[in-house]
Amino acid sequence: MSGEATKDGLVLRYAGRERKVKAPSPITCDWAIFDLVQRLSQKLGGQLVRPEPKPLLEFALLEDLEFLRTEHRIFASEPLDVEVDGRKFRCRRFVQFGSGILPWTYCLDENHRLVLAYSGMRAYLYDPTAKSVLSLKGERGS
């Protein structure tokens, strides 16, 4: 698959076919949000980010490179404090709202690394061993 941004949306090419998607700019896809929030946090640096009604980012979303979701916004939220077995976690938190999806919450550590993202009944948790598991599966040819 390939594609490019145009002045009024996107052009996607797949299997010899071309699909034009009219969309407001800026536009991104859902899995790019993980990278996006880390860069956003890095840009904000160590400054205290207070929750405000004004969004930090506004964009359109092409979910699964298929479904156009508009009016997406990312806001700063209150920091997340969780204590588990005496260990304390404090994370910067962003929330994402927009048409067509359940809200997402993104939790980042002090190094701007996304450690947890959750929405509805799904959660993604940072796990550096996951990469080695994928490598092992690849080596075994499974």
Place this chain on the structure above:
Amino acid sequence: MAGQAKIVPPEPDGFLPLLLKDFRAPEGAFQPDGEWEGVYRLFLLLRERGRS
């Protein structure tokens, strides 16, 4: 039952202590590089029947 997803209450943030129970917080500097697919585990949170 072995292999079955852990059942946790789905209220907002209520599942976090369970999710983070064995979590090892990463250390050191970090530079976003656009790669993320290999370093996250997906959890599906299920509501246990009979519980409110």
